[in-house]
Amino acid sequence: MHPRPKTRLSRLNELKVRIHKDQNSAKFVEESGERVSNPIIWIASRGLISSLRGGVGLSLSIAYVSACAVYTFSLYPYFIDGEPSLRPMFEFIPFLLTLLAPTLTLDIIAADRQNRQLDVWLATPISYPSLLLGKLGGAWLLFMLATSVSLCIPLLLSQYVSLHWPSILTGYLGVALLGTMYLCIGLWSSVRANNPLSAWLSSFSICFLFYLIGVSARFLPPSLAEWSQLLSTQVHFERLTIGMIDTRDLIYFFGMILYWFTLAVETLRHQVNETIRIKKREQTI
Numbered sequence: 001m002h003p004r005p006k007t008r009l010s011r012l013n014e015l016k017v018r019i020h021k022d023q024n025s026a027k028f029v030e031e032s033g034e035r036v037s038n039p040i041i042w043i044a045s046r047g048l049i050s051s052l053r054g055g056v057g058l059s060l061s062i063a064y065v066s067a068c069a070v071y072t073f074s075l076y077p078y079f080i081d082g083e084p085s086l087r088p089m090f091e092f093i094p095f096l097l098t099l100l101a102p103t104l105t106l107d108i109i110a111a112d113r114q115n116r117q118l119d120v121w122l123a124t125p126i127s128y129p130s131l132l133l134g135k136l137g138g139a140w141l142l143f144m145l146a147t148s149v150s151l152c153i154p155l156l157l158s159q160y161v162s163l164h165w166p167s168i169l170t171g172y173l174g175v176a177l178l179g180t181m182y183l184c185i186g187l188w189s190s191v192r193a194n195n196p197l198s199a200w201l202s203s204f205s206i207c208f209l210f211y212l213i214g215v216s217a218r219f220l221p222p223s224l225a226e227w228s229q230l231l232s233t234q235v236h237f238e239r240l241t242i243g244m245i246d247t248r249d250l251i252y253f254f255g256m257i258l259y260w261f262t263l264a265v266e267t268l269r270h271q272v273n274e275t276i277r278i279k280k281r282e283q284t285i
Contacts, residue, residue, distance in 0.1 A: 039126050040134045047108065047138020048145075060100065061146040067096055068150050086154055086163070090171045090241040094234060097175075097182050098211050100146070102203035104139040105186025109268075110199040122272060128265050136187050136261070143179050147172065167243035174240030177253035178233055182207045184260035191264045191271075 051057040072089040109132075112118040121131055154168050186203040193199035214234025229235045236249040 040130050040137060043126075043131065043134025044137030044141060047135060048141045051138070051142050057142050057145060060103065060142070061149045064096065064100060064146040065150045065152065068092065069153055072153065086157075086168060086171070087241065089153065090174070090237075093175055094178060094211055094214075094237055097179050098204060098207040100143070101179060101182030101186050101207060102189070102200045104143055105136075105183055105190050105203060106196040106200040107190070108135040108139055108187065109190040110193045110196045114195055128268050128272075132187060132191070132261070132264055132268065136183060139183050139186070140180060143183060144176065147175055147179065164243070167241065170243050170245055171241040173245075174237045174249075177240075177250075177257075178237050181233070181253055181256045181260065184257050184264065188260050188264040188267060191267050 048057070068089050071092045072086065109118065112121065126134075151172070154163055154165075157163060182203075185206050186199070189203035189206070190196075190199040193202055210231075210233045213228050214232030216228065236246075236252045239246055239249055
């Protein structure tokens with residue numbers, strides 16, 4: 001179907017809309033710090049400050065540390081074979097992260113899409129990877145803040161008992177890698193979903209599936225158990241918690257982080273291109 005010729009009035013209205021959008025974008029660019037040297041850092045710090053100002057960051061940090069402390073000292077004895085150990089806490093953290101990571105990422109893109117803020121972000125010259133990396137960085141900084149606060153548990157115990165610090169430090173390395181992987185899954189879910197609730201449910205389902213793969217490996221036949229251990233986050237994480245740094249585990253986590261982040265970028269790019277294609281089709285009808 002041939003496109004209708006545009007009248008002078010329609011071209012004038014289209015020009016006015018474009019000028020209005022350019023003015024709004026320029027204003028947002030100037031106010032949002034697009035002229036700073038590194039927009040990724042600015043977007044990440046903006047997200048962190050917003051979370052802390054709203055009280056979400058402090059509440060999540062307190063809840064995260066409290067859950068670790070209650071499980072370690074009340075629900076599970078932290079003395080294993082007569083020696084103090086934080087292994088119970090590291091066994092509990094993977095399940096805890098399946099709840100924490102979706103909560104940190106549920107609204108970083110989905111909420112912006114609901115309140116039309118995402119259109120404003122996309123109107124700026126910020127690239128898709130930079131935008132998502134900045135959004136992810138804000139959630140990651142908040143997660144690392146909560147993880148840093150949980151260091152109070154081993155520091156407090158070290159005043160009374162002797163702890164094996166190499167395994168504790170590698171365990172926290174595993175927490176950082178596993179948490180970053182789950183945050184990338186949450187980022188993709190937030191990009192894909194239309195609202196924060198759908199983003200949380202999608203992210204939690206995928207993270208919990210990775211958790212279940214490791215837990216259920218012992219009940220599977222040997223042929224399936226081998227594949228489940230290869231894909232399981234639990235197996236790779238547990239080796240780090242006992243002080244073993246294996247290149248296979250590092251490759252697994254960094255590969256998963258890169259995969260889910262790239263998938264989020266390409267999903268956003270596809271959504272934008274699809275929207276542009278639909279608008280062009282509507283103009284030609």
